[in-house]
Amino acid sequence: MAKNIVPRSENFPQWYQDVIVAGQLADHAPVKGCMVVRPDGYAIWEAMQQSLDSMFKETGHVNAYFPMLIPESFITKEAEHVEGFAPELAVVTQAGGKELEERLVVRPTSETVIGHMYAKWIQSYRDLPILINQWCSVMRWEKRTRLFLRTSEFLWQEGHTAHETADEAQEETLLMLEVYRKFLEDVCAIPVITGEKPEHEKFPGAITTYTLEAMMQDKKALQSGTSHNLGQNFAKACEIQYLNRENEMDYAWTTSWGVSTRAIGGLIMTHGDDDGIIIPPRLAPIQVVIVPIFKNDEQKKAVFDHVDRIADTLREKFGRFKIKVDDRENMRPGDKFFTWIQKGVPLRIEVGPKDVEKEAGMIVRRDNREKQSCHISEMIEKVDSLLESMQTDLYEKAKTFQKENTHSVDTYDEFKKVLSDKGGFILAHWDGTNETAEKIQEETKASIRVIPSNGSEEEGKCVVTGKPSKRRVAFALAY
Amino acid sequence: MAKNIVPRSENFPQWYQDVIVAGQLADHAPVKGCMVVRPDGYAIWEAMQQSLDSMFKETGHVNAYFPMLIPESFITKEAEHVEGFAPELAVVTQAGGKELEERLVVRPTSETVIGHMYAKWIQSYRDLPILINQWCSVMRWEKRTRLFLRTSEFLWQEGHTAHETADEAQEETLLMLEVYRKFLEDVCAIPVITGEKPEHEKFPGAITTYTLEAMMQDKKALQSGTSHNLGQNFAKACEIQYLNRENEMDYAWTTSWGVSTRAIGGLIMTHGDDDGIIIPPRLAPIQVVIVPIFKNDEQKKAVFDHVDRIADTLREKFGRFKIKVDDRENMRPGDKFFTWIQKGVPLRIEVGPKDVEKEAGMIVRRDNREKQSCHISEMIEKVDSLLESMQTDLYEKAKTFQKENTHSVDTYDEFKKVLSDKGGFILAHWDGTNETAEKIQEETKASIRVIPSNGSEEEGKCVVTGKPSKRRVAFALAY
Numbered sequence: 001m002a003k004n005i006v007p008r009s010e011n012f013p014q015w016y017q018d019v020i021v022a023g024q025l026a027d028h029a030p031v032k033g034c035m036v037v038r039p040d041g042y043a044i045w046e047a048m049q050q051s052l053d054s055m056f057k058e059t060g061h062v063n064a065y066f067p068m069l070i071p072e073s074f075i076t077k078e079a080e081h082v083e084g085f086a087p088e089l090a091v092v093t094q095a096g097g098k099e100l101e102e103r104l105v106v107r108p109t110s111e112t113v114i115g116h117m118y119a120k121w122i123q124s125y126r127d128l129p130i131l132i133n134q135w136c137s138v139m140r141w142e143k144r145t146r147l148f149l150r151t152s153e154f155l156w157q158e159g160h161t162a163h164e165t166a167d168e169a170q171e172e173t174l175l176m177l178e179v180y181r182k183f184l185e186d187v188c189a190i191p192v193i194t195g196e197k198p199e200h201e202k203f204p205g206a207i208t209t210y211t212l213e214a215m216m217q218d219k220k221a222l223q224s225g226t227s228h229n230l231g232q233n234f235a236k237a238c239e240i241q242y243l244n245r246e247n248e249m250d251y252a253w254t255t256s257w258g259v260s261t262r263a264i265g266g267l268i269m270t271h272g273d274d275d276g277i278i279i280p281p282r283l284a285p286i287q288v289v290i291v292p293i294f295k296n297d298e299q300k301k302a303v304f305d306h307v308d309r310i311a312d313t314l315r316e317k318f319g320r321f322k323i324k325v326d327d328r329e330n331m332r333p334g335d336k337f338f339t340w341i342q343k344g345v346p347l348r349i350e351v352g353p354k355d356v357e358k359e360a361g362m363i364v365r366r367d368n369r370e371k372q373s374c375h376i377s378e379m380i381e382k383v384d385s386l387l388e389s390m391q392t393d394l395y396e397k398a399k400t401f402q403k404e405n406t407h408s409v410d411t412y413d414e415f416k417k418v419l420s421d422k423g424g425f426i427l428a429h430w431d432g433t434n435e436t437a438e439k440i441q442e443e444t445k446a447s448i449r450v451i452p453s454n455g456s457e458e459e460g461k462c463v464v465t466g467k468p469s470k471r472r473v474a475f476a477l478a479y
Numbered sequence: 480m481a482k483n484i485v486p487r488s489e490n491f492p493q494w495y496q497d498v499i500v501a502g503q504l505a506d507h508a509p510v511k512g513c514m515v516v517r518p519d520g521y522a523i524w525e526a527m528q529q530s531l532d533s534m535f536k537e538t539g540h541v542n543a544y545f546p547m548l549i550p551e552s553f554i555t556k557e558a559e560h561v562e563g564f565a566p567e568l569a570v571v572t573q574a575g576g577k578e579l580e581e582r583l584v585v586r587p588t589s590e591t592v593i594g595h596m597y598a599k600w601i602q603s604y605r606d607l608p609i610l611i612n613q614w615c616s617v618m619r620w621e622k623r624t625r626l627f628l629r630t631s632e633f634l635w636q637e638g639h640t641a642h643e644t645a646d647e648a649q650e651e652t653l654l655m656l657e658v659y660r661k662f663l664e665d666v667c668a669i670p671v672i673t674g675e676k677p678e679h680e681k682f683p684g685a686i687t688t689y690t691l692e693a694m695m696q697d698k699k700a701l702q703s704g705t706s707h708n709l710g711q712n713f714a715k716a717c718e719i720q721y722l723n724r725e726n727e728m729d730y731a732w733t734t735s736w737g738v739s740t741r742a743i744g745g746l747i748m749t750h751g752d753d754d755g756i757i758i759p760p761r762l763a764p765i766q767v768v769i770v771p772i773f774k775n776d777e778q779k780k781a782v783f784d785h786v787d788r789i790a791d792t793l794r795e796k797f798g799r800f801k802i803k804v805d806d807r808e809n810m811r812p813g814d815k816f817f818t819w820i821q822k823g824v825p826l827r828i829e830v831g832p833k834d835v836e837k838e839a840g841m842i843v844r845r846d847n848r849e850k851q852s853c854h855i856s857e858m859i860e861k862v863d864s865l866l867e868s869m870q871t872d873l874y875e876k877a878k879t880f881q882k883e884n885t886h887s888v889d890t891y892d893e894f895k896k897v898l899s900d901k902g903g904f905i906l907a908h909w910d911g912t913n914e915t916a917e918k919i920q921e922e923t924k925a926s927i928r929v930i931p932s933n934g935s936e937e938e939g940k941c942v943v944t945g946k947p948s949k950r951r952v953a954f955a956l957a958y
Contacts, residue, residue, distance in 0.1 A: 027599070027600075029546040029592070030546075030550055030553070031549070031550060034546040034548060035546065036543070036546065036596055037544040038543055039541040039543045042542050042544055043542070062518040062521070063521050063522070064515070064516055064517055064518045065521055065524075067513040067514065067515065068616060068632055069510045071509055074509070086576075089575075089576075090548070090571045090574040090575075090583075091571060091572065091573040091574065092570060092571050092585065094570040096568075096621075096622070097566055104569075106547070106585070113509065117506065120506070121506075136616075137544075137615075139547070141574040141575035142575075155544060321536065
């Protein structure tokens with residue numbers, strides 16, 4: 001067990017912080033509440049970007065860049081929007097040595113400024129749809145912050161689309177929800193429950209917000225991505241009008257959707273163990289690290305020759321940067337193992353003099369620590385299959401954990417008992433009012449995370465008010 | 480000739496603006512001096528990023544992310560640095576609904592905040608070198624702005640490295656200069672003159688600034704990238720100290736280097752013609768556009784079948800997104816040609832009923848408009864060789880232009896006459912003083928762009944003062 005990491009069972013929040021420090025994933029910036037994403041953390045973000053970006057492009061989206069500073073008046077154009085974001089704004093009041101005539105906010109999200117440009121670019125239905133994504137950072141001033149999970153500045157992508165019809169906008173909203181589900185489940189191995197947010201939890205200015213909720217190992221929920229159908233709200237606020245096929249002026253229908261560096265926090269808390277982060281193979285910047293073991297210079301030469309042979313073999317299949325040789329001088333193999341375990345690299349191959357003799361290497365899985373010797377002639381196949389199994393196993397393990405910690409309850413007493421005894425996701429009937437949701441949250445701290453899209457239809461009665469309900473919703477304590 | 484673009488000969492600055500509008504590359508943001516990079520412009524930036532990023536990684540660098548907001552006190556730590564950047568800062572004074580205790584500046588560049596983190600991360604020589612790059616936007620409040628060339632916010636990458644010795648830092652500075660040269664010349668087809676900046680033109684806080692200067696078609700110089708040896712200046716300002724191999728505390732030696740979206744402006748002004756931008760094949764987000772031509776539904780089906788066959792063939796070799804089929808309805812082929820010319824796509828393939836019969840396509844080069852029919856069986860080879868020739872031809876043409884417009888002069892009268900009659904780069908002897916450089920700039924508007932690294936050694940006398948000089952330096956009017 002790692003001495004620099006507190007066990008999960010002892011103190012989960014501290015474990016989380018320790019894992020980030022041990023893996024050199026992020027650090028606190030000099031400005032309170034801001035974050036530095038260190039190279040090993042950023043490499044995970046780059047892998048996430050690559051994966052998401054190619055899915056965005058496959059679905060017809062293009063990237064662009066909109067300015068970081070937004071006139072303060074823009075934010076106030078949409079009533080719910082300003083109410084939601086005003087308390088969190090960072091404001092530029094001086095620039096170029098002068099007081100500004102209009103205060104500028106550092107973007108907390110870009111609906112208003114992108115809407116302003118869309119209004120300029122869109123003249124007729126021929127200009128629609130517009131399907132644009134942007135990779136950037138946003139600023140939401142936070143009082144209580146936690147690296148990756150909640151910081152004043154964070155990295156994300158925000159997609160913004162405009163359409164001719166309500167149906168198209170709804171289709172886009174659900175398409176991106178599905179893209180996110182695939183990304184989280186198939187690439188990050190994080191099982192999620194997808195569905196709508198209740199009215200009082202939706203994005204300020206949206207008609208409907210869809211969410212992807214994941215269960216962390218402390219059984220709390222993490223919102224891991226959202227996709228919003230904005231209806232014509234922002235089109236009206238930003239004057240995105242166009243000449244429709246009937247030759248009449250109409251407002252466009254817009255959507256927005258985002259995933260942020262928060263997903264790295266989700267990754268840590270879904271798969272990590274008491275020795276640190278575990279990165280699923282499909283996302284891992286380095287998939288295999290090879291550690292040479294030797295006692296003298298003669299052994300060193302033979303070992304390194306063999307290590308290079310293994311590395312060259314694997315690089316041809318997996319790519320140059322996916323295979324790392326740890327050739328650091330003056331460091332014991334055990335210490336090397338330790339650093340790579342804490343960085344979550346999926347497979348380690350240990351190569352000593354005996355492995356040279358056998359033309360083999362000892363492969364060790366990061367997740368279950370299983371070891372097996374493998375001959376170089378079978379190395380590609382073995383590594384490939386181990387990476388595949390590990391990817392599947394991580395997902396299955398998390399899925400099982402999620403299932404085991406999801407409970408259906410039928411009374412409010414049972415709700416409270418299960419929540420305090422077991423925790424996790426609680427599926428319960430709810431009467432659909434903010435009032436009841438607020439009462440439950442005040443009394444139990446659990447909030448409605450998601451109204452699940454699938455499998456939750458069932459006639460029932462609200463656990464609090466007894467009023468009729470058509471489906472169970474998922475409650476949980478949340479990040 | 481495009482009606483929406485003024486000819487270069489008539490009004491070069493207007494031509495530049497028109498090309499950007501016609502190609503939908505960028506737009507003015509609602510905040511004065513800021514820029515929206517539209518999808519077609521951003522795709523060029525993405526291609527530049529991809530190319531540079533892989534060169535950075537090949538040379539051992541990793542990416543990270545540092546916060547956008549920097550405490551104002553940080554900027555003042557290095558005396559020259561604050562003097563250089565203070566007038567251009569944008570300042571956040573309020574956040575989260577409150578006046579901030581310390582004002583925060585939106586990063587104009589990140590030496591100080593990265594230095595602060597390096598001071599924390601670097602303990603001993605074992606932690607060196609640190610080779611980090613960051614992709615982000617920076618803010619420098621500008622009064623007179625021009626899209627891509629000078630805007631208050633722009634996108635760039637900034638590399639920041641720390642080393643054990645002065646020699647290593649110098650080696651890194653020159654290594655990155657060479658990476659930039661390769662990128663600009665081999666990928667962007669922009670010939671550059673590399674070398675040092677004179678003392679008074681260097682980065683605020685640097686020991687030496689190296690630059691890459693390109694000649695635009697109006698014969699003005701564009702600084703297209705810089706690489707700075709910062710000596711121990713920032714290490715001292717930011718307290719980046721480490722235990723050296725002699726077990727003594729020492730300051731690290733640091734460098735920084737950057738290329739920005741300005742390079743897109745350079746691309747436009749190096750290769751563009753009176754019909755718009757021309758994108759060099761190695762950088763082109765779309766390398767080939769295929770335009771179907773037909774008069775009726777029967778032709779349409781046959782033409783599209785053939786177009787798909789050509790597209791599939793080419794995609795296998797060049798990649799899915801490099802080949803675009805323009806299947807827009809209700810648009811005449813001529814209008815389609817026009818839009819792709821203005822977007823600078825290297826090759827266009829026209830496919831009509833006669834091409835279907837011949838199992839061929841008519842390939843048209845964007846730069847010289849040469850047309851040639853090509854049978855589908857030879858299409859891959861032909862497209863490949865045309866892309867290669869176009870890449871070379873664009874570079875050679877620009878190189879010839881640069882050479883033809885670079886003049887050596889030996890007297891100040893000749894200097895002024897050549898500058899006003901011919902323009903371009905003027906190679907002249909200079910006594911090495913700021914005073915003389917300032918006098919020349921005041922009287923002629925030409926500044927010293929670069930002290931060329933190669934081939935400029937020659938004994939001579941300053942054209943103004945007659946004092947001895949060991950090499951010619953390059954003067955020019957500049958962006």
